[in-house]
Amino acid sequence: MNASSKSAEPIQTLLQYYAGSEARVDEWRTLTRLARSLEASGGGGDLVEAQRVLRELQPIEELHAYPGPALLAHVNDRLHRGEWAAFQRLTNRISGALLTNSYREDVSAWALDDEAESALPDFAPPAQGHGQSRRPYFEVLHVAAIDKSQWGRLRATFNRLRRAEDEFVYEVVVVGSFEDAVLAAIFNHNLQAVLIGDGFPFTLGNDIPVLQKLLANHVPAEARQGDSGSALATVLKRLRPELDIFLTTDRDPASVAGSDAAAAVRRVFYGPEEPMEMHLSILDGIQDRYRTPYFDNLKHYAARPVGTFHALPIARGKSVFKSNWIRDMGEFYGTNLFLAESSATTGGLDSLLDPTGNIKDAQDLAARALGGDRSFFVTNGTSTANKIVHQAICVPGDIVLIDRDCHKSHHYGAVMCGAQPLYIDAFPIKKYSMYGSLGIRPIKEALLTLKAEGRLDKAKMLVLTNCTFDGHVANVERTMLEVLAIKPDMVFLWDEAWFGFARFSPFLRRRTAMGAVSALRRLLPSAAYREQYAKFKAEVGEIDPANKKLLDTRLWPDPDAVKLRVYETDSVHKSMSALRQGSIVVVADQEWKKVEGPFKEAFYAHTSTSPNLQIIASLDVARRQMELEGYELVGKATQLSVEIRREINRHPLISKYFHCATPAEMIPAEYRASGLEDFVAPGQSLADVVHALDTDEFFLDPSRITLLCGNAGFDGTQFKSILANEHDIQINKTSRNSVLVQININNTRSDMAHLIKALADISRGIDRRLADGGESAVKAHEARVRDLVEDVPDLPNFSHFHAAFRDNPKSKSCEGHMREAYYLAFDDANCEYLALNDPKVDERLKKGPELVSAKFVIPYPPGFPIMVPGQVISQEIITFMRKLDVKEIHGFNAARGLQLLRPDVLEAHSGSGSKGKRR
Structure with missing residues (x-):
């Protein structure tokens, strides 16, 4: 970035944006409004403001190919000359092209006002592709240690390499420093490839504070030392893993290509000797991602x-x-x-059950895109993907540590494989009738209890939801490190059904399972980590379960003992462009050779022999889209979600009745070491959010908005119906006093306007109703609000399994053989029924015999099982059930009442000797 732009502080609100591209477009729209005013007034508008905005845009535009130096100079010249009509015409065309992306295929967007041609890109389709659509457009970053006056010649060199048969067309962006290259990767979502030369400086005098703060989030201190080319390649690959990176060097290319530093590089070239090979390599890299x-x-x-x-x-x-x-x-x-339908697996269609051709190829590409070693397509949803992993990893009798409020597929997975679930409760958010997520401390406590009782070897897998339905995101790296410190070979199943998109966000990626795997694979073998572990070992010694201080001590695993075994399940259809039920299992398992056979057997058991071909194809296409434009789409969706939060919570009318829950309201303070309270707090910047991502135990996914409706007098189910029936707005999940607004790559600012108008209309209606109804209406409304917001039932924790289903009823650990209870209930003669409000229920709670659930009972909301087969029913569970006012409760028939296992059946089962035969 040249020194001439140093005086400008580009886009003052830049650090409030989660997508630099959105900040840029907003500034161009502002400039267009100012230009319109200048034209209408003959220059009497705010000329100083227009000059300021254009100055602020200058350093950002240097990182993009469009509008490009020539067109941008034309805009500046028209403003300087006071040619208001031409200035307005140019700014309107550029801002419109940026807003609609038309510059990617419309040559006229690039033309100067007074020139028909000006080294314009050729968007025509390849010569052999008669009748097909225009060629996809992208941009290439060239980091070159040459004088800025030569940048135009460098761009022209690549323009001359274009051929009629090329399937894609690109423009080159040239920068001259390490910092500007990183900024280009942040701001320019069109970048798909980077050419890195030798000898460029770290900075070109860029001392613009706002940009320096952005750089601080992405450039580690060690990157400022050593070989600038390889260091830049490493930084860019971590920032945007999808980018193809090429090195051009004047040194010995063989030694550079063979170094560890070249691991992030697609190819190494010797200087500029083969420009056509560079051109072809760039196109080949795009084709590698574009192909499905x-x-x-x-x-x-x-x-x-x-x-x-x-x-x-x-x-x-x-x-x-x-x-x-x-x-x-x-x-x-x-x-x-x-x-495109067939039941054949011949003729090139391949078999999902035993892929050897294009399905296998597509799965390999998906593994690369999502950061795993291998992946498996699943065409009947993540419910099935979860069951496959359970059955592949666990055998009867194994202990699975599991958050009790996870998706029901995990509970049924435990039944199928015969594992003993050791249920651990997440932290409750009572006022919204929901659970948060499962903290590290209770996981450690459960593991240390098993270790103290000599049964740690039976703990096979830890199942965690990341992120939860309501947006709670774990600190995945820290969680795995602390667990591995106690049990170095623990298998992790991260259910990321709602979080697959996060891989393509440089901010959220660190909080994904595969993002953490990548970080741990770098961390654990490093000298710095070994030093950290030695210090920890000297201070703490061996992991002693009797040492209660370990619960509140940061634990570090022995790097030589760790077996990194991680499974991630993603509902691709929930956050990417795949058809419903399109899911994937992503694997990074150091012990894969041992589990490959059982995994295939589990896959066979759960996969239809007639999978939906269109779902498989959509998984393939969704991967292509996210590798080529996921960075852009996820950034825009995140920005949109933050804007919706701001508009609702600051709106003078809407905020009287509705509120978007903030991180501070959704995550207790003890899990937020950073102190982050909101995404849109005054004076807060993106750097504060990144700090929270790096440090906090839990982070709230901004795209999952808990919209509180209790103050409007609506319960979640009622409000969901109002939105659907009266405003054509669809919502899925609800709680007692909230609905969940989910923002994804499909949403636009028009959708935001639709939601805001609906909320404003509903709020006006409430105002009118209360005003017309007088004091009685106001009192009735206040009573309803109290009932929804204040009189909220306590969420019941998991109690324990009945002694009949436990190996050692005296154990402090609470796992149990749920499968046995599940199948006992298949014979109705083993069951009894009690109405929920029957006095016998209260009598037995006090005096016995214990009430033991015969099945899963899952009320919606909150959507997790408050009873599981074999669980002893507590007073808290009954109280919660009696206060529930939801219509949908799976596993509970109000006419028959609670389905319980009979006491005499439990006694007989306890004495049947089943404990010795369970494995």
Whole structure:
């Protein structure tokens, strides 16, 4: 960044933005409004303000190919000359092109006012691609140690390499320093490749405070030392793993290519001797991410004249389009859906159960994109993906540590594999009738208890939800380190059904399972970590479960003992562009060779022999999209979620009745060492949020907005219906006094306006109703609010398993053989029923015999099992059930009452000798 722009403090609110591209577009829209005012007034508008905005944009625009130096100079010149009409026309065209992305395919967006041609990109399709759409556009960053006056010639050199047969078209952005290269990667989401030369400085005099603060979030101190090219490659790869990075060097290229520093590099070139090879390598890297092996093959299959003699009548669509009665189905879905259907696994379609061709290729690409060693497509949702992992890892009798309020698939997974769930409760958020997440301390306490009783070897897997339905994100790296300090071979299953998108955010990636795996693989072998561990060992000694101080001490594992075994399940359909039920298992297991066989068996057991081909194809395409534009899309979605929070909580009318819960309201202070209270607090910057991501035990995903509606007098279910029926707004999850607003890559600012208007209209309606109804209406409203906001039932913790289902009823640990209780209840003769309000319930709670649940009981909301098979029912559970006013309670039939295991059956089971036969 040149010194001429140092005097400007670019985009004053930049550090309030979670997507630099959005800050940039907002500034261009501001400039357009000012230009319109200047034209209308003949220069009588705010000229000084327009000059300031354009100055602020200058250093940011140097990091982008569009509008480019020539067009930007033209804009400056028109403003300087007072040519208001031309200035307004240019700014409107540029801001419109940036807002709509039209510059990626419309040559006219690049033209100067008075020139038809000006080294414009060629968006025409390849010569052999007659009739196809325009070529996808991207940008390449060139970090070059040459005088700025030569940058134009460098760009022109690459422009001349374009060929009619190229499948993609790109423009080059040139910078001359380490810092500017990092800033370009932050701001420019169009970047897909980076060419790094030799000899460039760390900085070119950039002392703009706001940009320096941004850099501090991404450039570690050690990157300022050593070889600048390899250090930059490492930083960029961590910031944006999807980028293809190339080194050009004047030194011995073989030695550079063979060094550890080149691990982040796709290819090394010797100086500028092979510009065409560079060009082709850049295009090859894009093609590697753009290709969708399964989807491409499915399209090819659909275009072939195939005769089908298998059991799938709708294949090729003849049974539909020739029908007298269901032709409308074909008209609705279109021909390609049916042409791309088959039950065959030959002809290049491959088999999901035993992939050797394009499905395997697609899964390998997905593993790369998500940061794992391997991945497996699942076409019936993450519920199945979770069960596959449970059954692959655990055998009957193993202990699985599990947060009790996790998704029901984990509970059923434990039943299927016969593992003993050791339930641990997450921290409660009573006022919103929900649980948060599972803290590190209670996990350590459970493990140390097992160790003290000599049963730590039975603990096989730890299951954690990350992030939770309500947005609680764990400190994954710290959690795994502390657990591995107690049990070095623990298997981790991170259920990231709602969090798959986070891989493509440089901020949230560190909080994902595979992001933590990458960090731990760098950390554990390092000399710095060995020094840290030696210091810890000297201070603490061996892990002694009798030492209660360990619960509040940061634990560090022995790097030589650790076996890093991590599984991540993602609902790709929940946060990426995949069809419903498209899920994936991502694996980074150091002991994979030992588990590969059982994993395949579990995969066979749970995977249909007739998987949906369109779901597989959508998983392939979703991966392509996220590798090529996930950085942009996730950044915009995050920014949008923050803006929605701000607009609702600061709106003078809406905020009377509705409120977006802040991190401080969703996460207790003891888990927020950073002190972060809100994403949009006055005076707070993005750096504060990054600090919280680095330090806090829990972080709140900003895209998951708990919208509190209790002060409006609505319970969550009621408010959900109002939004759907009266405002065409769909919401999924609710609690007693809230609904969950989920923001994803599909949402736009128009969606935000839709939600804000609906809330404003509803708030005005409440105001009118209270005003028209007088004092009685106000009192009734206040009573309803008290009932929803203050009179909230306590959330019941897990009690314990009945002694009949425990190996050692006297153990302080609370795991149990849930599978046995589950199957006992299959025989209704083993069960009894008691109405929830039957006095016998209270009598037995006081005097016995114990009430033992025969099945899972899951009220929606809160959506987790408050009873599981074999669990002793506590007074707290009954009190909670009696206060519930929700209609949907899975496993509970109000007419029959609580389904319980009979006391005599439990006694017989206790004496049956089953404990010795369980394995």
